[in-house]
Amino acid sequence: MSHETVAVNLGERSYEVRVGSGLLAQAGAHIAPFLARPRVAVVSDATVAALHLGTLTQALMAEGIEVVSLELPPGEGTKSWPHLTRVTEWLLEQKIERRDIVIALGGGVIGDLVGFAAAILRRGVRFVQIPTSLLAQVDSSVGGKTGINAPQGKNLIGAFHQPTQVLADIDVLGTMQPRDFLSGYGEVVKYGLLGDAVFFDWLEANGPALAAGDKALRQYAVRRSVEMKADIVERDETEQGDRALLNLGHTFCHALEAATGYSDRLLHGEGVAIGCALAFDLSARLGLCSQEDPSRVSAHLAAMGMKARLRDIPGDLPDAQSLLDLMGQDKKVVDGQLRFILAKGIGASFVTADVPADKVLTLLDEALKES
Numbered sequence: 172m173s174h175e176t177v178a179v180n181l182g183e184r185s186y187e188v189r190v191g192s193g194l195l196a197q198a199g200a201h202i203a204p205f206l207a208r209p210r211v212a213v214v215s216d217a218t219v220a221a222l223h224l225g226t227l228t229q230a231l232m233a234e235g236i237e238v239v240s241l242e243l244p245p246g247e248g249t250k251s252w253p254h255l256t257r258v259t260e261w262l263l264e265q266k267i268e269r270r271d272i273v274i275a276l277g278g279g280v281i282g283d284l285v286g287f288a289a290a291i292l293r294r295g296v297r298f299v300q301i302p303t304s305l306l307a308q309v310d311s312s313v314g315g316k317t318g319i320n321a322p323q324g325k326n327l328i329g330a331f332h333q334p335t336q337v338l339a340d341i342d343v344l345g346t347m348q349p350r351d352f353l354s355g356y357g358e359v360v361k362y363g364l365l366g367d368a369v370f371f372d373w374l375e376a377n378g379p380a381l382a383a384g385d386k387a388l389r390q391y392a393v394r395r396s397v398e399m400k401a402d403i404v405e406r407d408e409t410e411q412g413d414r415a416l417l418n419l420g421h422t423f424c425h426a427l428e429a430a431t432g433y434s435d436r437l438l439h440g441e442g443v444a445i446g447c448a449l450a451f452d453l454s455a456r457l458g459l460c461s462q463e464d465p466s467r468v469s470a471h472l473a474a475m476g477m478k479a480r481l482r483d484i485p486g487d488l489p490d491a492q493s494l495l496d497l498m499g500q501d502k503k504v505v506d507g508q509l510r511f512i513l514a515k516g517i518g519a520s521f522v523t524a525d526v527p528a529d530k531v532l533t534l535l536d537e538a539l540k541e542s
């Protein structure tokens with residue numbers, strides 16, 4: 172089966188992201204060249220393990236690789252200290268050495284948690300990402316942001332630790348629930364909005380067919396998203412500047428996720444999509460882009476059947492000031508000053524600290540009152 176390769180060029184931390192059909196069933200052949208001895212540890216969640224761990228195990232064993240595996244509970248609650256402790260102590264019990272490879276098989280939660288465990292185990296072991304959700308394939312498996320959540324906010328504890336390889340098998344997206352798939356699509360839209368207007372045009376034309384299951388369109392969307400992420404990460408691996416562009420929509424999203432208790436009320440990619448719509452609304456209000464741009468963003472999200480406005484989040488939300496206070500824990504805050512990703516148009520985002528708090532408050536207040 173054919174696959175495409177996107178290189179992430181980071182000197183001695185460089186690696187490839189392979190995108191295509193049938194990669195899971197060939198994982199042994201892809202991973203074997205990196206192994207110092209024929210043994211790997213796989214960490215997954217119970218839902219993903221039931222669907223894909225058997226295929227992965229067979230693929231590894233076919234190459235003579237011994238497999239030990241651990242299954243964790245699915246859900247955002249797993250990105251926490253207790254499960255980090257469990258993973259790291261299990262890897263130590265399995266005598267995983269520095270030159271071994273740990274495999275993260277799952278969505279963003281498993282990738283972030285296992286990547287962080289790999290970063291701190293014996294001061295750093297290598298790991299391979301096998302992302303099984305759209306969100307993980309286009310975003311969280313690439314770029315080396317690993318970590319867990321804190322009561323104070325999402326992803327507040329973590330490390331930069333690049334994977335050794337990423338295997339994004341398009342076929343596994345076929346087992347995703349539609350809501351989870353569309354949540355991942357929120358991150359795909361983000362790439363068009365932040366830096367590639369032509370890609371956003373393409374998504375407007377092809378998004379519905381892609382969501383309906385067209386594999387060639389899915390492969391293109393994943394590959395293009397990964398290319399864009401790789402390009403930004405190569406320029407700024409540790410988010411000193413440009414990498415913050417990948418946070419388009421996330422300042423609002425992180426506050427909304429905290430306000431909804433990281434629950435089923437709002438999935439991460441849904442929050443990113445709503446956050447992107449709010450960032451474009453704010454940009455238009457500040458006179459940075461035309462009023463047509465936020466309308467186009469909301470129209471595309473609505474056409475995809477996605478949440479696009481605050482009113483689409485079920486249940487009550489806190490008031491505008493409380494949401495603004497939640498944004499205060501954002502990792503982009505410098506000297507207590509919030510930084511936003513705003514846009515001069517579709518595909519033309521930039522990072523700025525020059526956003527009056529009263530404009531954000533008014534925007535949120537009005538959005539909360541929409542019915």
Ligand SMILES: O=C(O)C(=O)C[C@@H](O)[C@H](O)[C@H](O)COP(=O)(O)O
Pocket residue numbers: 310311313314316325326358410414415417418421502
């Ligand atoms: O990789 C990055 O850099 C990103 O910001 C990508 C985001 O889409 C991703 O959701 C990330 O986990 C959020 O990062 P955070 O630093 O705001 O927690």
